[in-house]
Structures are given as C-alpha cells and as structure tokens.
Amino acid sequence: MTTPSLRGIEAFIKAVEGGSIAAAGRQLGLSAAAASQSIARLEAELGTRLLRRSTRSLALTDEGQIYFERVRPVLGVLEDAHGEIGALRGEPQGRFKVACSVAFGRHVLGPWITGFMQRYPRLNVELLVVDRQVDFMHENVDASIRYQHMLEPGLVARRIASAPIHYCASPAYLNRHGQPATLEDLARHRCLAYRMAMDGRIMPWPFIRGGLRIEAAFEPSLTCSDIDTLAQACLAGAGIARLGSFVSNPLIESGELIPLFIEPAIHGGAEAAQAHAAPEPLEFFVCYRDRQHVPPKLRLFIDELSEALSDHPGLRMPRCPGAPRPPIS
Template sequence: MDTIKAMRAFVGVVDTGGFTKAAELLGTPKATLSASVSELEAHLKVRLLHRTTRRVSVTADGAAYYERCVRILEDIRDAEESFSSRQANPRGRLRVDVATAVASRLLIPSLHTFFERYPDIQLELGCSDGPLNLLSDGVDCALRGGEIEDQSMIARRVGTMHVVTCATTAYLAKHGRPQHPQDLRDHVCLNYFGQRSGHLFDWDFSRDGQRVTLPVSSPLTLNDTNAYVDACLAGLGVGRLPTHVFNQYLECGALEIVLGEWMSDPIPFHVVYPSNRHLSPKVRVFVEWVAEIFEHHAGMQLCTRLNPNQCDWIRHDNAEGAVTA
C-alpha cells in the first residue's frame, strides 16, 4: 500500500465531503480513490468513514486520524518546497496562535497585506491567552510576549511591548491621581495572572535610576486581556495595558495615563516554533511579515516618558534572527 497516497485520498474525501468531489480534485478515478481509503482502513483496522448511498461522514477515529494526516502531508509538502523553486511562492495551511488582543488590534487590521503577498497560504488564526503545546495542538508557530523559558522552542524576537498605567477619568475624580508608585497602595489596582502558572505579576516602575517593585493585592484579578480591558474601562480600578491596546482609549478619552514619568520594563515579543520542526517557507514568510508589521507599529516600539495628554514614541530596534529560547 502507498500510505502517503492513501492519506491524500482520505484527506481529500474529508475535505470535500465525498468521493466524487475528491476524485475531481485529485484527478483520480472515484473507484481508485475508494479502494485506497478501504485499503487504508484495512491496514489500520479502523473504520475511518461512514458511507451511505447519500453521504459520507467521518468517524471519531477518522477525525483523529485526519488531523494527523493533515500535519504529515503538510510536513511532506514543506520539505519538498524547501528544495524547489516553489519556495518563492509558499502555499498551504498555516496554523498560528496569538493572544486575542494582539490578533484583533495588530494582526487582523493588516492581514490583507499578507494575503496580497501570499495568496496561496490558508491561515488558521487561533486566538487565546492560555497555555499551548505547539506540537500536540498542531500549531506551526505562536506569538507570545515575555521571556520564552521552554527549551524546546526557537524564538525570533519581532517587537517590544510596553505597558502603561491607566484609569478612567471617573475613577481618578473619585479616588485621586497617584503621584508616586507607592501611592497605588491606597488605590484599587487590577491585576493579571498567568493561565499556565496562576502567578500574580508584580508591578515594576523606574525613573531616573530609581526603581520600585510593587506587589499588588487586588480585589479583582483576571487572566484574559479583553476582560481586563473591560474592567479598566468600567472604572473598577487602576490597570496596566500594553500600549498597542491602550492607544485607542487614550485617543477617545476613555482612559488616562497615570504615573506617566514612571516607566515599566519593556516586554520582548516573540514568534516561537518547535526546535525540532523544519522552518517551512510559509512559516518563514509569516515571521518576516509580523516583524515588518511590528517594526512600523508605534505600540510595539519603546515608549518615552509619558504625560497625561500624549504618548511620544521613539523607534526601538528589534533583535534580528532566531535564537534558542
């Protein structure tokens, strides 16, 4: 049995919903296609498809096997394209995972430029703030902020996030405006915890060589960026938001900068992918596109000191090349 050929036949039937359309797509006689899938089922000793005179549907085992087949066939295609002239025109399925706020505020508004350059790539964009296993979840690459501690990952730094302390006008009118980070001890502060570790994050501030690290005890702690933004906008307390999220609320007056002269540590932003996976042409062009988008986005560059009315930006040079996390 030609296993790869049988896998392609099976995936084609699942993708198109039937043997007739799959045969047309693959340029193979319907009878040959059906025989390949039957031979595959016999080899695996598992029924992959439910067949009736009217429709074909995938079994539970078939659905699990389909996901594996898709990954295997993509890896084969990637390997072939890496050594062919088609490398200049990457194609195929690309699955990327990214934090929800980064997807909605940075990537999606610019995605049309990616598809204009690479019309043969089918992008699957997973949006989450939670933990992720790239290998078991079938993800080609992910965008993550912070230091990458997983030694099985390769990380390419593509940007720098900076966070600002902020609150609504109504909150500040009621509770007053802090003048020093230590004043936050008398305020309601909204904190964020990591989904993987449950770790609560301290708030760090620096100004003219002086550094303050403040453990935050909060009546409300969240682990989702969108929910955290909503809590800030609802005036529930003082929050800290990445500049690419905060900017739009500064412009419309929904949030004000607090402690503008006190800066927090810049947060590196990376594209990560498994160290044991070949960097395919489609992943490579996506990484380069993300780096380009972030390079020209003010919210992913280093922020100077802030005042309550404006945010002045200077360019921050991102590290080039892939480094082992």
C-alpha cells in the same frame, strides 16, 4: 495492503481538525459527500473504522486516534515540502499555522494578516488565537507570537517588538479615588489584574526605577483572563489596569483613559528622574522549532511581520531587532 491515498488521508486529518467532514471538504475544495467518500475509501484500504459519524458529531475510534497522531505530522511535513518547492518558484503555498495571544491577535496580527494573505493567495493560513501555551508538535504550529512570560525551553525565540505599557484609569475613577503618585500607592488602590491562562498566575506589574527592576505590590479587586475585558472594566471606572499600548493608545488619545506614572517633568531635575518608576515594556517574540531549518514561508512571515511591526503606532522595535533570546523556564 494497498497504500492509502493521500486525498483520503488529507480529508481524514482535516475532518478531525475542523470538527466535521464538511469542514474538511471546504479546506480541500471538495463537497462534503466527496470528502466523506475519500475517508470511507481510506477506512476500506486500512480495513478499520477511523471515525464514528452521526448527524451532529464526529469522534475518533481508538484506531482513528492512533492513526491521527501518527499521520498528522507526516501530512504537515508533506505540506511544508510542497510550500518550499513553491517558494523556490516565488510562490509560497500550503498550510501555515500561527498561534498568538487573544489581545495580540485582535489588535495586531488579525488586522495585518489580511494583507499578507492577499500578497500570497496560495498560502492557507490558520490563526490559533488562545491565551495558553500551545504544543508545536501536536497542534502542528509553524510559528507562535509570545510575550516573555510564555517563552519555554526548546524553542527558538526571536524578539520582534516591544510594547510600551500604560497603567491607566478612567477620569471617573481618579476623581473618586485620586491619582497614585508612586508605585507604592498602588497598594491603596483598586487594581485590575490579568491572570495568565498558561499557569494561573497573576501577571506582575513591573517597573524600572534607578536602573533596577521592581514589582509593585497590589491587591487585585478584579482578576480576569482577558485583557480587553479588563480594559472595558477600566473604562467603566472599576480601577487601575495594566494595558499594552496597542490596546490603550486609542483610549488614551480619546481621553477615555488617563495614563499614570508618565515621565517626570524636565524641571524636576536629576533627582526626580532617578526616583521616577517607569513601566517596564512588554516584549514580543516569534517562536519556532528549529534554528537550522527555517522554511521559506516561515522566514517570509517573520520578515514581513517584523517590518510591519516597525511601523505599528502601538509598538516599538527592540534595541537589537531580530536578536534571538534564550527561552525562560
């Protein structure tokens, strides 16, 4: 059997990933017709049909599904190898896929990634912005930005930033319902909760009081799987929301939201400080597969993102920047 051409394999993989042959052509710098011809030649070389084509859809045959699952990781390895060779010449290049949560993508990674791409124009960056666990192997992901609840065994997790948490409410809500003085008061308020897509659980509301971690008891009046939607509901006076600082800071600075449970006044003394419950910050980690093999473009991404986050107005650097943390099952 003739060895299949790399161009045909690339066109096939990109067509499946992008959902169309035209999308494959755009990624490879080909016309849709040229990409289609490359896939047709690949099918002829293999002696089997890989794709079912119609004017509106693209579907894998049984043989195509098997071939896609076997060949996709190999193509990723080849692209990584090309990228590493380019990096040795000071030219990081090739495919680079990053996954992150929706809120982090909208407010932090999305605005930053444009400058990164401009500095390294030979990198083909793909952002997978989803509030679910991603499969590094099957989804061909190079790096994933996760908060602590999303860590999993088998991945290297390097702490890169800490986001202060604000429990917020609108002035209109506080005028109607009053301001909670202690976290125990939250049980009597309307609370807006975030449901984690990865496992369906409600995100807890943790605090630190007297050096101990405690979780506030509350009954959600609204549950949502998108942080920005919760923030909008909070702005409209629906209740109290738990928001990361990179979402809440502009809204607090404009006076549209009021932060709760802020630091006690200095004149309150040691007793007041001891009784104060401070919101536990949200820690972010960059995750990748292999501690022993970190491709140059991945190392470059981690280093530059870490440096950028150190200057981000809504984030703080962790106490031990870059220190790996064991995944939490």
